[in-house]
Amino acid sequence: MSTKKIIVPLPRYGFDPSEAAIPWQVLSSKNVEVIFATPDGRKANADTRMLTGEGLGVWKPMLRARKDAIAAYGEMGQSPSFSHPLKYDGLTESGYDGILLPGGHDKGVREYLESKVLQKLVADFFLRKKPVAAICHGVVLVARSIDPGTAKSVIRDYQTTSLLRSQEMAAYNLTRLWLGDYYLTYPGLAVQDEVTSVLSNKLNFKEGPVPLQRDGMEHLERGFIVLDRHYLSARWPGDAYSFSLALLKLLGC
Numbered sequence: 001m002s003t004k005k006i007i008v009p010l011p012r013y014g015f016d017p018s019e020a021a022i023p024w025q026v027l028s029s030k031n032v033e034v035i036f037a038t039p040d041g042r043k044a045n046a047d048t049r050m051l052t053g054e055g056l057g058v059w060k061p062m063l064r065a066r067k068d069a070i071a072a073y074g075e076m077g078q079s080p081s082f083s084h085p086l087k088y089d090g091l092t093e094s095g096y097d098g099i100l101l102p103g104g105h106d107k108g109v110r111e112y113l114e115s116k117v118l119q120k121l122v123a124d125f126f127l128r129k130k131p132v133a134a135i136c137h138g139v140v141l142v143a144r145s146i147d148p149g150t151a152k153s154v155i156r157d158y159q160t161t162s163l164l165r166s167q168e169m170a171a172y173n174l175t176r177l178w179l180g181d182y183y184l185t186y187p188g189l190a191v192q193d194e195v196t197s198v199l200s201n202k203l204n205f206k207e208g209p210v211p212l213q214r215d216g217m218e219h220l221e222r223g224f225i226v227l228d229r230h231y232l233s234a235r236w237p238g239d240a241y242s243f244s245l246a247l248l249k250l251l252g253c
Contacts, residue, residue, distance in 0.1 A: 004251045005033040006098045006131075009088060009118050010044040014108025017046035018069035018237035019135045023100055024079075025072040026244035030253045035096070036085040039111055043083055046073060047106040049182075059174050066214060069237065088117045093124040098251055103136025103163065103236075105171075105185050113137065113185075119145040126154040126231070133247045135234040136163045137185060142231075143195045153198035159228040160199070161206045161235050165192040214238035220245070 006027065010020065024034050038044045049055055051073065053064035065073070076082050093099070099122065103109070112118065122145035125132050134142045139162035145154045168190050172183040181187045186194075196205045208224035215223030215238055223242025225234045232250055234243035 003031055003033050004097045004253060005035060005095065006100050006251070007035050007037060007086075007091065007096045007121075008100045008102065009037045009091070009112065009115075009121075010085070010102065011104070011109045011112035012038055012040065012042065013045045014047045014106030015044065015102050015104035015112070016065075016136060016237060017050055017073040018065045018240050019102035019104070019138070020046065021072035021076045022069055022237075022240040023102070023133075023244040023247065024076045024082075026241065027100075027248065028079075030248055032248070032251065032253060034079075034081060034100075036082050037088055037091055038085045039088050039115070041085055041087040043085065047104055047108075049106075055179055056175065057178065063171060063174075065237065068216070069240070088115060091117065091121050093121060093128055093130060096130070098131030098133065098247070099125050100247065101132070101134040101138030101141050103134075103138045105137060105163075105168075105183055107185060109137060109185060113140050113144065115141075123147060123154050129230050131230050131232065131247065131250045133232040133243065133250070134162075135239065135243050136236050137191055139163075139195050139233050140191055142233075143198045155195075155231065156198060156200050157204075158199075158231050159204045159206060159226050160195060160231070160233045161208060161224065161226045162195045162233060163191040163235055164207055164211070165190040167211060167236055168192070208235065211236060211238050215241045217241055
């Protein structure tokens with residue numbers, strides 16, 4: 001059986017370490033080749049606050065990345081593909097079996113979410129009906145990707161989830177007195193609201209059960225994912241293991 005290969009674009013700074021490293025670890029363990037890309041071909045860096053917990057105050061145990069994710073990020077950081085990523089420019093869906101889109105709320109992710117190159121790339125994966133997996137803010141990139149045949153979002157007629165408005169506002173309200181709008185990538189526009197706005201039927205947005213605890217290999221029941229044909233979505237780092245395993249299945253691994 002030939003090795004599956006996926007592309008994982010990242011911003012230069014600010015992606016969520018759990019949402020990139022846990023899928024990388026799970027996919028790599030099954031011999032899926034994970035290729036990274038950044039705007040300039042230089043090594044990306046995750047949101048430092050998610051790794052260290054600096055500035056999160058008493059909410060640090062709840063809001064920072066979990067120990068297993070931090071360990072996975074350290075391993076991923078030593079991998080050749082992560083250390084020597086491709087450039088956004090020139091990326092095509094040809095040669096890849098799927099695309100994985102992590103999230104991240106630091107404003108550094110805007111260059112990733114707003115990239116016309118990546119939006120076209122995502123649209124190409126949809127046109128070819130190849131697996132597209134997006135978690136948290138990564139769903140915003142999908143929502144902004146336009147089907148050239150309809151001039152509408154590629155997920156207009158798909159079921160999806162994303163970071164929930166309730167999650168985004170809870171993190172903001174818990175920390176806004178000292179971190180300001182750190183947790184609001186686009187102040188005034190919640191991820192859930194933007195994603196829902198592109199859907200032909202707002203009922204196609206699925207919130208899932210209340211996200212109180214993070215999943216893991218021993219607690220997959222805590223995770224929530226939405227699979228609609230070749231498109232897979234999840235809400236937050238707490239869904240990362242369920243999301244990764246569902247992507248493996250979607251890839252036929």
